[in-house]
Amino acid sequence: MSSEAPRVVVCGAGVIGASIAYHLALRGVASTVVERSEVACAASGKSGGFLALDWCDSSPLGPLARASYAMHAELARRIDIDYGYRQVTTFGVAARAAGGIGADNGDAGAAWLDGACTVYARLGGTDTTAQVHPRRFTRALMDEAQRLGATLVTGCVEGVEVTGAPPSVRGVRVDGAEMPADAVVIAMGPWTDSACAWLPLPRVDGLKGFSVTLEPTAPVPAQALFVDYVDAHGERLSPEIFARPDGQVYLCGLSDDQPLPDDPAGVSVDADATAMLARIAGHLSSAMGAGRVLKRNACYRPICADALPIMGQVPGVAGAFVASGHNCWGILNAPASGAAIAELITAGESTRVDLRPFTPARFSAAAASPVGRGATRPLPG
Ligand SMILES: Cc1cc2nc3c(=O)[nH]c(=O)nc-3n(C[C@H](O)[C@H](O)[C@H](O)COP(=O)(O)OP(=O)(O)OC[C@H]3O[C@@H](n4cnc5c(N)ncnc54)[C@H](O)[C@@H]3O)c2cc1C
Incomplete structure (x- = not known):
């Protein structure tokens, strides 16, 4: 990447894509978000919006969840849009x-x-559990990202264009045309699975x-x-x-x-x-x-197969990133996930959250399927 601000394309305007665009914008990077349908049209607009400080403590999600829970309170103060944040x-x-x-x-x-x-x-209690209205929260993040310079494009991402050896990202294909990019983030929720045909990524169900x-x-x-x-x-x-x-x-x-x-x-x-x-x-x-x-x-x-998110650099393809697989905690974990990916793209590493438990490289070819399902949300205790 050059020393100028990288051209970043974020694929998908669910809560994860919107949070990445927002945090990139805070770092001075005006990304382009490509959304096939509407902002928050999928799970990010139709989920519960429940947030918990410590319910993930017994899993590798614990630090991500704690960081995100604190960031939710901070965002509700910082963003001048009412999206229904409150403690419950x-x-x-x-x-x-x-x-x-x-x-x-x-x-x-x-x-x-x-x-x-x-x-x-x-x-x-009200010290450990809270909520947002998920569709309004996602839209607020996207609105703020746009206010700070991001662009929202309606279109279907059909592929990632890669060049050279070792390979690096050259752009994304959107509705048949190439959109140039130095970095691309696949944040298409369950549709991230279609990106397995474009990049070496584990399966997402x-x-x-x-x-x-x-x-x-x-x-x-x-x-x-x-x-x-x-x-x-x-x-x-x-x-x-x-x-x-x-x-x-x-x-x-x-x-x-x-x-x-x-x-x-x-x-x-x-x-x-x-x-x-x-x-x-x-x-x-x-x-x-x-x-x-x-x-x-x-x-x-x-x-994903182990019910944990995949977040980080796509192995072997410079400029390719993924953030998906957030399972039943995507609204909770969107703030720190977005901040971590934005830092990874702009500074080369995430200092706020340790992304190593979520590396997409953790799956061997054999472990990439079948996909596991955590049908219910684990309760505390
Ligand atoms: C019933 C239910 C209740 C839930 N309750 C909670 C809760 O209380 N608390 C919590 O923290 N989490 C909850 N979750 C989980 C949370 O909703 C998800 O983890 C989160 O919304 C995933 O966000 P995402 O941005 O990864 O994906 P999505 O919201 O699926 O967004 C992906 C976006 O990518 C777009 N897209 C797909 N393909 C393309 C393409 N080719 N080109 C361009 N755009 C594309 C889609 O249109 C979509 O807008 C719940 C989930 C469900 C199903």
Whole structure:
């Protein structure tokens, strides 16, 4: 790379691509972000937006999560856009479709949970758990990046152009035309898998999850719920419920094995799965049960064989970088991931976060498949 600011193309405007563009802009690099559909059109716009300080402590994600959690508080102060950041209290809740379980949850501070359910644990307080509205957060990062000089281009990345020996990046192919670049970052969430045809990258799978957003009939406190739910057939489900500052309530936690469609706009919603989520909401609280369902959604979280992100330099191709595979913690981990990749591109190394556990080079050819799936989010303790 020359001593002038490198021409950086970021592929994908999910939360990871937007955070990289924002942090590059803070470092004086005005990147070009290429997005096939819309900013936050996929998981980054349809996820829970739950943040936890210490829930990843027992995994290599721990330091990344702690750094990101602190950065979320800092970003909410620094960025002059309201994207629904707030601290929340988080409970573990047991619920049964068949009833036979229930308590006065008022003692726990959750009197609004007046259905067949019991608060059995306090999983986090306002010092350790928080939330953002993920679509608004992603858009805020992208808006800020653009305000600081980044350019957003609508187009489909179809390949990476590489030249020379040893190979180095010359540009990306976007809708049939070459866009010159000194550095390219693949941040296409589960669609990063298509980049395996362009660069030596490990496989990234997409795990589909459903969600429902509803408007309760009474205000709901700033709480997040991780529910152990046994349905009428005895099947155990793990829905997650996040009350949002705009008065709406978001539920997710049901997944299925449908393959990732080629086009992010082609993700289908399953009526049975979303109806089930709405039913569970009704089992827990009359305010949710009588509420109006506003949105039914589906999206795919990106996941690698060991369920950890791939972040760093693509082995053997100068100027090629990847940031994907953030699994169920991409909204939480976007700030430090973006800062680390921006530092790696501009300064040659990441001092803020140790990226070694996430190097894409950790997978041997044999380990590159099959892809593992961490279907549920690990709870603390
Ligand atoms: C149901 C659900 C709930 C979740 N809840 C939480 C939570 O509470 N907290 C948390 O921290 N995380 C949560 N997650 C995880 C989080 O949403 C993801 O880890 C994160 O959104 C991944 O972001 P990304 O930018 O890597 O990918 P994506 O959001 O998938 O973005 C990738 C972008 O790349 C674009 N793209 C794809 N191919 C191309 C191409 N060829 N050219 C140009 N652009 C392209 C897509 O259009 C898309 O905009 C949840 C995930 C799911 C599914």
